Amino acid sequence: MSAPKRFPASLKTAAAPQREVLMPQRHLRQATADAAKLARPSGTGLDSGAVRERMVARLRAEGTFNETVLAAMAAVPRHEFVDSALAAQAYEDTALPIGHGQTISKPSVVAHMLGLLMAGSGARQRGTLGRVLEIGTGCGYQAAVIALLARQVTSIERVQGLHDKARQNLQRLALPRAPRLIWGDGRIGHAASGPFDSIIAAAGGEDIPPAWTEQLAPGGRLIAPTAASGRGQVLVVLDHLVDGGVSRWVRSEHEAVLFVPLKSGVL
Numbered sequence: 610m611s612a613p614k615r616f617p618a619s620l621k622t623a624a625a626p627q628r629e630v631l632m633p634q635r636h637l638r639q640a641t642a643d644a645a646k647l648a649r650p651s652g653t654g655l656d657s658g659a660v661r662e663r664m665v666a667r668l669r670a671e672g673t674f675n676e677t678v679l680a681a682m683a684a685v686p687r688h689e690f691v692d693s694a695l696a697a698q699a700y701e702d703t704a705l706p707i708g709h710g711q712t713i714s715k716p717s718v719v720a721h722m723l724g725l726l727m728a729g730s731g732a733r734q735r736g737t738l739g740r741v742l743e744i745g746t747g748c749g750y751q752a753a754v755i756a757l758l759a760r761q762v763t764s765i766e767r768v769q770g771l772h773d774k775a776r777q778n779l780q781r782l783a784l785p786r787a788p789r790l791i792w793g794d795g796r797i798g799h800a801a802s803g804p805f806d807s808i809i810a811a812a813g814g815e816d817i818p819p820a821w822t823e824q825l826a827p828g829g830r831l832i833a834p835t836a837a838s839g840r841g842q843v844l845v846v847l848d849h850l851v852d853g854g855v856s857r858w859v860r861s862e863h864e865a866v867l868f869v870p871l872k873s874g875v876l
C-alpha cells in the first residue's frame with residue numbers, strides 16, 4: 610500500500626467566525642457580554658492538531674482503519690461542528706446532538722464507513738473517492754472529511770436548519786474543494802451532480818432507494834445503513850460492477866448499526 614496522504618494540521622481560515630447578529634436595541638455592554646458568552650472556548654487545546662492525533666491514535670488502537678481516512682480525520686476540527694457546550698467531548702468516540710433531534714456520527718463509525726468506501730475497486734484504482742454523494746449532511750462534519758478524500762462532494766440534507774448550519778460550519782474551514790450542499794430529500798439522490806463513484810448515507814432506511822443505485826457509476830460503491838431481515842439495521846455495501854459491458858450490482862451486509870431514520874420530504 611502506498612503511504613497515506615498528509616493533510617494540514619489545521620484547516621481553519623483566518624476569518625473570525627460570525628456567530629450571531631446582536632440585537633441592535635440592547636445596551637452595548639450587555640451585547641458585548643452576550644457576545645463573549647457565545648465565543649468558542651479558547652485555551653482548551655482544541656485548536657491544536659495534537660488533540661485530533663490522540664483521537665486517531667485511540668481509533669488505531671481499537672481497530673484497523675484506512676490510514677488515509679485517519680489522516681483526513683486528523684485534519685478536520687470536529688469541535689467546530691458541535692455546540693460550544695459540547696466542544697470538550699468532540700474528540701471522544703461518541704455521537705453528539707446537533708439539534709433538530711439529529712446527531713453527528715461517532716468518529717469510529719465515520720472512519721469505518723469511509724474505509725469501506727475507499728476499499729471499493731474504483732476508489733482503490735484512483736486512490737480517491739472520486740465524485741461523492743452524501744445523504745444526510747447534518748452539521749457537515751463528515752462532508753468536510755470526505756472533501757479531503759474526494760474530487761467532488763455533493764451533500765443533501767432534508768432539514769433546512771441543519772443545511773444552513775452545515776454551510777456556516779464549512780465556510781469556516783479552508784477546504785481544498787467546498788462540498789456542494791443541497792437542501793432536499795436525499796432519497797431521490799442528485800442526478801444533476803452524478804453519476805457518483807461513491808455514495809454514503811448517514812441515515813438508515815428500510816431499503817436502498819432506486820435513485821441511488823441508478824446514480825452509482827460503473828465501478829462505484831455505495832454504503833448505507835439499511836434494515837435487514839431479522840438483523841435490525843446493518844451497513845449494506847452495494848458495488849456496481851461491469852463485466853464484458855454488462856452491469857451487475859453486488860450487495861453485501863456488514864455489522865449491525867444504529868443510525869437516525871432516513872425520512873422522506875423536507876423540513
Ligand code: SAH
Pocket residue numbers: 707711712713714744745746747748749750751752765766767768771793794795796811812869870871872873874
Ligand atoms: N453526516 C452527518 C450526520 C448527520 S445524522 C454529520 O457528520 O453530522 C443524519 C442526517 O440525515 C440528519 O441530519 C437527518 O436530518 C438527515 N436525513 C434523514 N433523512 C434524510 C433524507 N431523506 N434526505 C436528506 N437528509 C436526510
